Amino acid sequence: MCRTCESENREIWTYLNLPNLPDIKVANWVSLEQCHDCETLWCEIPYEPYASFKFLVKWPYTLEDFNSISKIEDSLILHEWHGSFIRENWQSLSRKEVAAINTWRERTYMNHNPIDRNSAEHPAKYILCADDIRQYV
Ligand SMILES: [Zn+2]
Numbered sequence: 001m002c003r004t005c006e007s008e009n010r011e012i013w014t015y016l017n018l019p020n021l022p023d024i025k026v027a028n029w030v031s032l033e034q035c036h037d038c039e040t041l042w043c044e045i046p047y048e049p050y051a052s053f054k055f056l057v058k059w060p061y062t063l064e065d066f067n068s069i070s071k072i073e074d075s076l077i078l079h080e081w082h083g084s085f086i087r088e089n090w091q092s093l094s095r096k097e098v099a100a101i102n103t104w105r106e107r108t109y110m111n112h113n114p115i116d117r118n119s120a121e122h123p124a125k126y127i128l129c130a131d132d133i134r135q136y137v
Helices: 063-070 073-092 095-107 130-136
Strands: 023-026 031-034 041-047 053-058
Touching (some): 041 073, 053 073, 063 130, 073 095, 073 130
Antiparallel strands (some): 041 053
8 A cells, every 4th residue: 555645545635634745737726746656646625714724636537637627617627526526425534534524614614615515506517426527538
């Protein structure tokens, strides 16, 4: 197993214990990072409040895919995918990480985050569930 990013065992890192990975590409509030040990790609987005809650989601496609998708509407598709992936998978994290996510949800008033956001008020434009990104790669 990769000791740096644990890529075989996980798909999400929370702000609680992010691995320190170098950026290889930065778009509109989204960065693509690459593990220096196993070369796995991770997509990082900082969430409110104050962009101080960063999350990594494993990027299962290529740098080229990331580049072409990031050009559509200021990376909106990447943002919608990242939020959907967290919403669909956060409960599978460790108890500590789930607790950290609950702390973050409270800091956003159980509203301004991709888990609790009211989808009637803020409908997704491209990505209703994380798998929808397959249409763009
Ligand atoms: Zn790694």
